Amino acid sequence: MKPILQSDPGAGYRAAQAQIDAAVARVLGSGNYVLGQEVTGFESEFAAWLGAPNVVSCANGTDALVLALRAAGIGKGDAVATVSHTAIATVAAIEMTGAAPILLDVDEATFTLDPAELGAVLAAPPPGLPPIRAVIPVHLYGQPAAMDAICAQAARHGVLVIEDCAQAHGAQVAGRPVGLWGAAGTFSFYPTKNLGAFGDGGAVATNDPDLAARIGALRQYGWDRERLAQLPGVNSRLDELQAAILRVKLATLTRDNARRAEIARAYDRALGAGAPARAADRTHVFHQYVIRRPDRDRVQAALRDAGIGSAIHYPAPAHLHPAYRGRVAVGPAGCRATERLVAEILSLPMHPHLSDEEVARVCRALEAL
Numbered sequence: 001m002k003p004i005l006q007s008d009p010g011a012g013y014r015a016a017q018a019q020i021d022a023a024v025a026r027v028l029g030s031g032n033y034v035l036g037q038e039v040t041g042f043e044s045e046f047a048a049w050l051g052a053p054n055v056v057s058c059a060n061g062t063d064a065l066v067l068a069l070r071a072a073g074i075g076k077g078d079a080v081a082t083v084s085h086t087a088i089a090t091v092a093a094i095e096m097t098g099a100a101p102i103l104l105d106v107d108e109a110t111f112t113l114d115p116a117e118l119g120a121v122l123a124a125p126p127p128g129l130p131p132i133r134a135v136i137p138v139h140l141y142g143q144p145a146a147m148d149a150i151c152a153q154a155a156r157h158g159v160l161v162i163e164d165c166a167q168a169h170g171a172q173v174a175g176r177p178v179g180l181w182g183a184a185g186t187f188s189f190y191p192t193k194n195l196g197a198f199g200d201g202g203a204v205a206t207n208d209p210d211l212a213a214r215i216g217a218l219r220q221y222g223w224d225r226e227r228l229a230q231l232p233g234v235n236s237r238l239d240e241l242q243a244a245i246l247r248v249k250l251a252t253l254t255r256d257n258a259r260r261a262e263i264a265r266a267y268d269r270a271l272g273a274g275a276p277a278r279a280a281d282r283t284h285v286f287h288q289y290v291i292r293r294p295d296r297d298r299v300q301a302a303l304r305d306a307g308i309g310s311a312i313h314y315p316a317p318a319h320l321h322p323a324y325r326g327r328v329a330v331g332p333a334g335c336r337a338t339e340r341l342v343a344e345i346l347s348l349p350m351h352p353h354l355s356d357e358e359v360a361r362v363c364r365a366l367e368a369l
């Protein structure tokens with residue numbers, strides 16, 4: 001039986017091969033490969049799709065966080081709070097600005113930042129930590145964090161909110177898109193993401209035109225229109241080829257997210273009470289469908305025997321990676337929920353090109369567990 005892949009970016013190419021090949025040929029023939037009309041076109045089309053007044057693209061989702069933080073004035077001498085249960089890129093980005101991360105625990109039902117822990121840490125920051133100037137909630141797996149409660153805590157303590165939306169293109173809280181709740185929202189277009197390029201890409205969305213202008217300058221050597229560096233910048237540009245490909249894929253993103261939700265509903269039915277929780281009033285876009293099982297290794301082996309791929313996102317909490325262990329600050333409760341759940345999580349096959357037959361096969365395997 002044909003194996004079912006946990007994720008399959010190649011299927012995204014095959015599904016739109018003619019349009020993608022035409023877009024690539026258009027760029028190659030244009031003679032313009034960096035920051036041209038494909039990038040401008042993609043930025044305005046993605047902004048319209050999100051409902052964001054400003055979108056600035058860049059080289060990847062890690063840089064998107066760095067650029068947003070730096071443009072907001074965060075750096076050396078500041079601390080930035082985020083969760084330990086995230087892609088390590090979130091933590092790496094904070095340190096790339098010179099700021100110190102403090103890693104907090106998640107709410108176990110939604111795998112996202114626990115607003116109560118954020119409130120506690122802002123009210124009584126750990127001694128020796130620089131002042132916490134920003135918080136990065138991560139909309140992990142495509143489920144939004146509790147943005148209303150998080151923004152309320154941040155506002156109370158005068159702390160900036162930058163949302164990590166790398167896994168959550170199109171997710172909403174109370175009908176409002178993630179990425180627009182705080183100062184900025186950052187996106188990754190890594191190939192497996194809900195909107196994926198065939199290489200690297202990233203973007204920052206913001207309501208603030210001045211912040212957008214600073215990010216636009218920082219991503220290209222800090223240049224102004226006369227190519228004078230007004231800020232100490234970097235090179236973090238989205239290239240024309242990826243932008244042209246992203247324009248093709250953006251056209252089906254709404255449909256692709258709907259297909260992910262449909263697959264999630266089928267898995268929910270197969271799992272019954274074991275299905276993952278959804279918070280009311282938050283639209284989950286299912287970058288991943290993650291179950292929690294104390295017998296996770298047995299479940300993964302049973303799925304493998306049935307030809308079904310699965311993955312663990314992520315096998316170690318950020319505060320226990322060798323690069324950070326014992327060095328980065330953690331929240332007052334010590335990230336205990338995070339440490340419990342990483343031993344039990346398993347990501348099932350999830351991408352919009354799974355066939356009905358493949359979904360039915362996964363459901364049968366889940367029912368037989």
Ligand SMILES: Cc1ncc(COP(=O)(O)O)c(C=O)c1O
Nearest residue numbers: 060061062087089090166188190
């Ligand atoms: C939550 C999260 N943040 C940040 C990133 C970094 O994005 P990129 O790999 O495009 O640098 C990723 C993707 O890997 C991610 O999943």
